[in-house]
Amino acid sequence: MPKPSSRISNIIPSGKDGWEVHFAAWQRKEAGEPVIMLSVGDHDFDTPVETVEACVAAVRGGHHHYTPLPGIPALRDAMARISTQCTGVETTADEVIVTPGGQAALYAAVQGVLDRGDHAIVVAPYYATYPGTFRAAEADFTVVETRAANGFQPDAAAIEKAVRKNTRAILINTPNNPTGAVYTRAALEGLADVCRRHDLWLLSDEVYWTLGGGEHVSPRALPGMAERTLVINSMSKSHGMTGWRLGWLTGPADFIALTVNLNLVTTYGLTDFVSHAAIEALNNGYGVREIAERYAGRRTVFLDAVRGMNDVTVRGSEGGMYAMLDISAIEPDDEKFAWAFLDAEKVAVMPGSSFGEAAAGHIRISLCQPEDVLREAAQRLRRFASSYRSKAA
Numbered sequence: 001m002p003k004p005s006s007r008i009s010n011i012i013p014s015g016k017d018g019w020e021v022h023f024a025a026w027q028r029k030e031a032g033e034p035v036i037m038l039s040v041g042d043h044d045f046d047t048p049v050e051t052v053e054a055c056v057a058a059v060r061g062g063h064h065h066y067t068p069l070p071g072i073p074a075l076r077d078a079m080a081r082i083s084t085q086c087t088g089v090e091t092t093a094d095e096v097i098v099t100p101g102g103q104a105a106l107y108a109a110v111q112g113v114l115d116r117g118d119h120a121i122v123v124a125p126y127y128a129t130y131p132g133t134f135r136a137a138e139a140d141f142t143v144v145e146t147r148a149a150n151g152f153q154p155d156a157a158a159i160e161k162a163v164r165k166n167t168r169a170i171l172i173n174t175p176n177n178p179t180g181a182v183y184t185r186a187a188l189e190g191l192a193d194v195c196r197r198h199d200l201w202l203l204s205d206e207v208y209w210t211l212g213g214g215e216h217v218s219p220r221a222l223p224g225m226a227e228r229t230l231v232i233n234s235m236s237k238s239h240g241m242t243g244w245r246l247g248w249l250t251g252p253a254d255f256i257a258l259t260v261n262l263n264l265v266t267t268y269g270l271t272d273f274v275s276h277a278a279i280e281a282l283n284n285g286y287g288v289r290e291i292a293e294r295y296a297g298r299r300t301v302f303l304d305a306v307r308g309m310n311d312v313t314v315r316g317s318e319g320g321m322y323a324m325l326d327i328s329a330i331e332p333d334d335e336k337f338a339w340a341f342l343d344a345e346k347v348a349v350m351p352g353s354s355f356g357e358a359a360a361g362h363i364r365i366s367l368c369q370p371e372d373v374l375r376e377a378a379q380r381l382r383r384f385a386s387s388y389r390s391k392a393a
Contacts, residue, residue, distance in 0.1 A: 011132040019128070021338045025348030036377050038366045039348040041177065041321050045294075047240045048287035055277035063272040069263045070256070071098025071248070072275045078282035079233075083250040086209050086233060087218035089226050094253040097260060098275070100267050102207045102234030102247035106133055108259045109230045109249055113169045113201045114139040120169045121162050123154045124356030127177050127205065140166075145358035148326060152181040152316045152358065156190025163198050170195060172219075173205040175212045175319030178355045178364040180299075182318040185217045192222040202229045207247070210238040210288055211295050212319035220250070227252055235278060237321065240287045246270070246278050295321055298367040298374055305378035312385060321367050324352065328361030330385055338363055340388065345380040 022039035029035040046052075070076060076093035083091040099105040106129070114120060116138040122130050124143045134141045142162045146152040154172060170191065174183035195202045202219055209216045220229040234247035249259065263269065280286070302323055303314055311329035331337040335351040341363075342348055352362030367374065 007136065007138060011135050019350075019354065021335070021342060021351060022348060025342055028342075028346075034346055035342070036347045036369065036373060036380075038369060038374075038377055039350045039364075040368065041237075041366050042242050042368055043237075043240050043291075044368050044370065045240065047244065048281070048290075050284065050286045051239065051241065051277055051281040054280035054286075055273055058273035058276035061276075063276050065272050067269040067272050067275055069260050069269050071096070071270060072272075072279070075275050075279050075282075076248075078279050079248045080250075082282055083231065083233065083248075086206060086216070087231055087250065088221035089218075091250060092253070095250055095256055097249050097256050097263070098270055099247045099249060099263075100270055101245040102205070102232050102236060103129060103133075104245075104267065105232040105234070105247040105249040106130075106203070106205065107136070108262050109203050109232060109251075110134060110137050110139070110169075110171075111262060112255060112259050113203070113230070117166065119164050119167045120171060121159055121167060123159065123170065123172045125152065125176065125178050125352070125359040126171070126356055127173055128354065130171060143356055145356060146181075148315045148358065148362065152176060152179040152324075153184060153187045154191055156187070156194050159191065160194045160198075163194070163200075167198065167200060169201040169203055171203040171205070175208040175216070176316065177208065177320055178322050178350065178352065178359060179316035179324040180213075180318055180320045180322045181316035181324075182212050182214055183217070185215075188217055188219045189222060192219055192225050195228055196224050200228065203232065204229055205232040207232060207234040208237055208320040209233070210292050211321060213296070213299070214318060216319075230255070235281065238288055238291065239281050240291055241278075241281070244274055244278070246274065295367055298369075298371055299323065301371045302365065302367060302374045302378060305375050306381065309382050309385060312381070315362065323365040323367065324359065324362050325365060326362050327385070330388055332361055334359075334361055334363055337388075341381070341384055344387070345384045347377050347380050347384075 076096045079096045080091040080093045114137045118139045120141045124145045230251040236242040313326040315324045317323040338351045350364040352359030
């Protein structure tokens with residue numbers, strides 16, 4: 001075949017993205033092995049029935065047609081209202097564009113602020129798609145690691161050292177995937193100061209904001225930041241709608257108007273009946289409180305089950321759908337640990353180094369399993385850690 005473009009060839013240049021343990025575990029489970037899957041962040045429960053019925057009604061009601069490129073007006077209104085709650089800044093519909101999932105909102109933000117050869121800063125640990133999204137924009141980026149000992153909080157001084165003349169943006173994620181860290185107001189104020197002084201965009205991925213363990217602070221609410229902050233949001237986690245592909249981007253109205261052109265040449269709008277179901281889900285809060293309570297309960301159960309485990313330390317883990325465990329005292333090579341844990345105890349976890357060097361020596365635990373399964377996984381981890389130390393000795 002003719003040569004593909006370097007643009008798509010270089011999105012994942014190495015061909016290895018750190019998900020090998022998960023894919024191997026999934027294949028084993030499909031083959032009949034009783035593997036406990038704690039390696040992926042997809043709900044183990046269905047979308048709330050009220051949302052499903054709203055979608056069925058929308059299909060039967062004839063909502064089968066093209067939708068406006070920025071999103072159905074009522075959907076933008078609903079998302080603006082949720083953005084007001086999420087960010088603490090009064091938001092209007094013209095400051096919101098609807099996207100097919102949070103990843104598409106991130107893609108729009110990156111494409112919207114970076115030209116080829118521009119530079120960005122990514123605070124790590126980070127979600128696995130971040131580097132590829134910058135490569136798709138043909139932009140350069142520097143990863144600035146947070147410190148596990150500091151609860152994975154961003155360090156403004158370290159981030160400022162990475163600023164270059166062609167730096168245009170900083171990307172953060174709070175509550176964080178993979179660590180579960182919830183960035184503090186003080187840490188975000190430091191970041192905001194860097195952005196204001198260097199005239200930078202701040203891309204803030206807040207898709208887990210309803211699943212935080214404490215106060216959610218959006219940098220958009222800090223002084224002088226509404227004009228330079230783009231907030232990525234999604235209904236996947238908050239409303240139990242991972243497969244529905246519904247997200248949105250919040251930012252200055254003039255910027256949002258420009259991103260409509262991106263929808264023109266990519267998605268050409270969203271699915272009509274899904275959009276109408278989303279309006280109902282947002283306006284009525286279907287599942288939001290129940291899902292938040294469920295994950296808060298699971299987080300407590302799992303962390304209680306691993307506390308006191310010799311040589312295993314909980315890091316971050318205040319919010320989101322994950323817990324981050326430091327296993328470096330047992331095995332510094334987190335990928336080796338994850339493979340051995342899968343082989344010995346049939347539990348799949350993600351090696352922390354899949355998300356950046358800051359999480360090396362850690363494993364990420366997905367809380368997307370019932371409480372009894374999480375307790376069983378914790379028991380297996382306790383047994384495995386003890387056995388691993390004995391063999392190592």
